[in-house]
Amino acid sequence: MTPPLQNNEELADLQSQALDRMRRLVSGAATVADVEDIRRWQAQSSQHAEAFAFASRLWGQLGPAGENVLARSDERLPASAPPPYRPTRRLLIGGALAASAAYVVVRPPLQLWPSMSELAADYRTSAGEQKSVKLVDGASMELNTRTSVSLARSDAANSIELIDGEALINTGRQLTSPLTVIAGNGRVSATGARFNVRYDGMLSCVTCIEGAVEISRLGVRHQLEAPQQYTYGDQGPGASAMADLSAVTAWQDGLLMFHQTPLAKVVAEINRYRPGKIVLMNARLGERTVNARFRVQNVDEIMTLAQQVFGAKVTSLPGGLVILS
Template structure:
């Protein structure tokens, strides 16, 4: 049962399972250096998915250790690895022993593969600063459009195409290859595509996913190791939080989704506080509300993400809001 559940999860989070397997084998070595163990702890703490994958590898190992203590299991394993031509009479213990021995056989066959398999590459980082956008073309012809103040790490291997979104927002245009899945790791979950175009945004506690065309599979990991799954078709979106909870699927505002890729914000009845927070992502000069009563003013319009001054003029003319510069990087809004 655990084996089946692990395989199901592996289809979605293959990169994490592969990394967990490699770490487990390294830590089994008696002369594993302290810096390797420290690196492992950093890896495990970096993502709840890492910890969950490692727990499942530990569980599999524990089941195997228990199995190989049974002489009947070891005999079944030996016969499986070195079959004899004669047909033997079945004994009553053979079927359960073979089932239990499968975990032991897995170690006999799979551990050498884990030890000899090449590790995933360290990855290539791409990042933008406030007010900057960048398009990265990848080796397979896929591309990533990085929004302002965004960072990704790309790790391509023979098994998977992996991208870690560490902050910000990005649009992914993926070349299809069913045998080579494209997996974005963001927050507490993964987004798996074949050939499609989608956007992922990482905020403090919430990850937003918007699918422009194609299909996506999403898996969100809870701290206790549980997983919630969802799938999207073009024009749909969802969010998931740090606890692995996925929201109901909703229709994507396509105008807004396409807007930021051309430097525009399409604002429909936004709170002023939300508009200010979004505009601040694109500038080193930050706007702040000096009067709490301004927060819930409703604003609609189309704004250039690079044009903070026009926004200030519109606020002063339309809502009698006064802009007061505090210093070189802060502007306060008052009535």
């Protein structure tokens, strides 16, 4: 049985170590080796596991900006705060604590840091970053912010897996076999086409921009031609619609376009492009609709709009944390 910590100084030091590891996870540069190091660190004792749970909760409530506030004000972390989860003696038997710690790392709560599959991706972009990738036979893809993509491991398979995020695919005209993009439980195949694919871990959205694409999902095939769009989740039928191609592809030109979009959804989208976090505290305010366009480099203009148009109160804190109420 692990001896208890002797005083609050020791607990504060352990929590500080946990936050250092949390910063590494959310930095955008974390590696599989970093994840393994954190798994081993948590497995050292129940106090280590509880400290990491504390850091996860703190980061989930305030984001990186909140920890920056504490760091800049030179305040100590509240050592007396009880962790949301305290392992029982049964869980400590036979290495179960180490297994639970590994689970937290593999399946991060609230998407606070990249998952193991994202860390193992062939290509990743961080917040606000975009990247161009050349594929085989003239095909290419443009990766939007916070996107992770893995390439097929077999030479016989011409496929890509969109683990998370958004990508615009251009198959070019030289492919002799279809290029396939896996997004959620669907497979999008095409030759001689351009299409946009977005996947957030729950919903997938495929938009045909040029040519035609075929979506295979749950044993059913769907044909899309420009400017059709198909949205689907893990279960149930998907939904087809006509897409506004200028809005779908605006991110390639460094723009975000919103038409009759609830402010809550606008804030969620803008949070993908900026460090820190915008926190919407007023549910009724979140229902107000927005018609606007923002440059990716100036997404913080949403605060000015919310204040001047909707009368929102804007509270800015260090580290990019903004409260809208």
